Amino acid sequence: MKTHFYLLLIMCNILILVIDTTPVDKTQGLDEERKQPLSEDGNKVLHRAKRGWMWNQFFLLEEYTGSDTQYVGKLYTDQDKGDGNLKYILSGDGAGSVFVIDENTGDIQAIKRLDREEKSVYTLRAKAIDRKTERQVEPESEFIIKIHDINDNEPKFTQDIYTATVPEMSEVGTSVIQVTAIDADDPSYGNSAKIVYSIIQGQPYFSVDPDTGIIKTALPDMSRENREHYQVVIQAKDMGGQMGGLSGTTTVNITLTDVNDNPPRFPQSIYQFMSVESAAVGTAIGRIKANDDDVGKNAEIKYTVIDKDAKNYFEVITDQKTQDGIITVKKLLDFESHRMHTFEVEAANTFEDPRFSHLRSFKDTAIVKIMLHDVDEAPIFNRPFYVFEVSEDVKEGSVIGHVSAQDPDSTKSSVKYSIDRNTDLERLFDIHSGNGSLILAKPLDRESTPWQNITIVATETKNPGLSRNVQAYIKILDINDHAPEFAQHYDTFVCENAKPGQLIQTISAIDKDEPLRGHTFFFEMVPEFSINPNFSVLDNKDNTAGILTKRNRYSRHKISTYTLPIIIFDNDYPVQSSTETLTIQVCACDKKGNVLSCNAEAFLLPAGLSTGALIAILLCILILLTLVILFAALKRQRKKEPLIVSKDDVRDNVVTYNDEGGGEEDTQAFDIGALRNPEAREENKPRRDIIPDTIFHIQRAVPMWENVDVQDFIQKRLKENDSDTTAPPYDSLATYAYEGNDSIAGSLSSLESPALEENQDYRYLNEWGPRFKKLADLYGGDESD
Template structure:
């Protein structure tokens, strides 16, 4: 097996074949071998004595024929008649060299692309052909024409050796509808031996048509920067934006503000002409820049929308007076001398005038009369507070308020009055503060140490007495029987009965059957509550029914007695210090002032000389009915 590059010169060595002969070379020509070619002419030849096979034909082309079979004969006896011979076959392959340029199969290529295509989009593929193989067939594509060189780009696919045409930047149908490119293809690796054969490249025309599409409006600028004074009134025009429909129909454009970029609705835009105007007042110190976005959309197609960023700078106006740079509270020693500096002050102003701030300081005119201090301007935006006299007394005056007027250098000039507090303090010889509380000194100036101890002792004794009284009151309140004996807190269980009674026909709220029938009452169940003698004087015995003409027996007297009794009980509960602070229930049980027959006791009956009138029994029903009606009424007082 052998190979030789194609297009090799005549006589190029291909391979050497060697034959052996077992005869003894020292006896005549028996072992003398001569080589000859039996097959493979006229392409190859062999040297008779060496067996070297060489090319015998000029310009053998691999693309025409790649493989050759060559038969070589070796014959002894120096090739003479009667000699013995043997043959071998040599397979020779022509290896490839780069002797063929790449060629486009067609001279013109046509592609199309929509104008909305994004950069990087593939437009088409070009494939040149090369008869060489392997490394010799690698190609490179490039755009050689000026037209379209910056708009389009072509690259080589290493696997397929194709030229891939892509979009480098946007195209516009309204600007140019057809782009004509000239594309050249070259071999990557050239063989200098074959340059004389001609140029090893090829060219083709590529035409790219741009397809029209409905595009959104296009702004004249990619962004806008505007300026407005912070003192500008509402309605002031800040600036204007401009956009137009790039399509041939030139649809009208409508403008609006993206509200998610202007949540406070400070700015707005006229829909027809794109003028941006002020909708609210501005404050540079609060927000010096406003960044909004303005939309432009076609009237005929609301889906075609474009946006542009707009930055609005708020220009400064001198609208803030200067104030102290920080809170100042200084002191002056009692032994201070006149002209002594006690404080250095400075100012600040949120405004930012061109060239910087220039502050001036002076004492307020109303404080110049009988002034104790003065203000000296340092002409560097600072000032000093100086004393005007010697000696200050805490007992006479513990604090001074110094009004300082600070003005800026803006136009118009603004000023403000700031108050500096100066305390009078006791200092040592070096001017270090020792004590500034004049009130505490005045209170303790005339008291000795023993007097202070006595005052403190008296205070302690008073506190102990107060604690003892409170403790006794708490114990008394704990021992007092609760008004309602229950495991649950009355405050958590409040029941309201709002029944004022329905008169004599009301039998739902009260069962007064027992009251109407005195005989049904058991003696053991009758309450024997008696009003305290200290609060009520004994009532005189009731006269017989005949004593009051035209009235029910005992009715007038009993009504007054019950009212007095209830009023007295209410007064007792209202004035009771141990009563609970919340609404509670109080039980009032009144036995009455006695019967019309006075006492029913056997002792009193025996002591009586005369006969008793027992007609009073017929009067019990109406009397107890009235009593039940009185107790059944609703009272809004807490102790009722």
């Protein structure tokens, strides 16, 4: 069947080629290149040329299984006369490797098995060449070989396994998930890629849309509590699901998620527990539990005590891990008043789904009974704490209050009282052990401690191990037992140039007492000093007072300090007063009232002398002292010994190595001592790097030569250096370069002397030559200098 199908396809291709073949008219006068007719003047006539190539688009089936090559089609041009003069050449996609052409006939064959999914279209180019001229008889042209698809690929799902969830109790048709399969075949050719979905496993719970692959619920009221997980197998088949199509499958794991469709339920209606009456607040008595088939937040339960009376004594706390209800004590229990507590507890979900609230109640109740056991309890005070007020002037032994405690048991044992001395270290209080009367043992002082806090202990007489404590807070009430006093220490002064009525100080007062109406102070002068010619006290009526001057000018040389006694009263009962003394110092001030000096022995400055002027005077004095110190230092410096105190000057140590003179005779002929600094031989040798105080008379040495010109030059240079303030110190070497007057001898060089006179006196050279050589060696010159 498949071989016949291929033969039929080849015949269709050949038929298409024959139908598409169109003959080309041949006329006279065609252009050799394009075979276009020429006009009478020889120019080309522009006409649409007919294509000489004769073929249409080629088609080829993929996955050819024959043993021979697969025929594709034939290339032909109307220029082919059938004499074998033309040669066909093929190039492009797969030319030579996938497709070959018979160069003589133009037949194209496929030599390989083709796969459309790898490459569906091949673009090739064809040439027709004249074998003799090697010229193209037709321009190169492209053609296409299209691979026709066959159904050789099955549908494949994008995932091997899908996972999905859907809420339980969902309505029929609720979408769960969409699966997708892909077919690699050509969707535009036949039904090879047309996929149809179907469900193989998972019915009747789920269904699948055959076209889209959407999985939906198929049964109502699917309960997670009955079944939670489902495995659904979906098939995808191509060829539109017809016989002979290829198929693929995938697995979808679907889980039903929980919704709050189940209320909590107590497994029993009555719970009984036992407890002692002495159980502390927060003690757990027992656990109850309501079951809920839901999970997660849908199974969270809150428990509530319904009875009002029981709410005061008990509460139920939910254990978040187990959802148990823990019954705890909220208030101290009393066996004598309630030997059994019976109450109702309600369990309800913290989260309710409104979709199911109309179907059933989401609450459940149970009865809880708690039996109490009697225990021997400690005494109980009639108050949780006590507060007493006592005046600080109460006498010792006075009763300041009472406390009371009773045994809560039916035996009603007697109670004795005591004070915890760790809270009353000073033992200010005592208590009557029988009736609980609190007694003052020592005087109280509110100013030192306004409150006293003590602990009172009540103990059963029959069972001393049972006791209970209570706090007693004692407030000390104030009495007016302290006199007012100055609020601070005042450093008061008055200027010498003060005028009458001038405010020099504002004073205030403090009092250790705390009257209920607040403090009110009054200020007066001591009656004995009320007539004071110097100062007065003015009460400002606001708990302050001003100190005013009463006369012109004060003299600190006559009286440097005044004392002013002042009486301060309070307004409480009984009235308390004190006498405070204000010390006022007389000071010298400027016109603005700024203090200049308060010392009576201070230097009298001219009137109106400012602080800036005083500072300027002090700076001038300081500068003068500095100059005196510098002058003294310079005097001491001038008296220092010179650097070279030896008679041998440093210049005696100059040694020459290039002496060309006459030996020792020349050295003895030159007295180097003449060039020594004559001041170095004096006892007091001044420095040469400063200006000398006196000019020393230099003692002239015996001349070394008789040339007056050189002597004058050397003496002039020595005098200039001695008087030069910038000259270097003694341990430096000064050179004097002197060329002298015109030499009668001319040049000493025979090279520069054009001629020598016969009567030249060479005794001059013989006498002075070695001396000039010595001077040249010492001062850096040569014999010609």
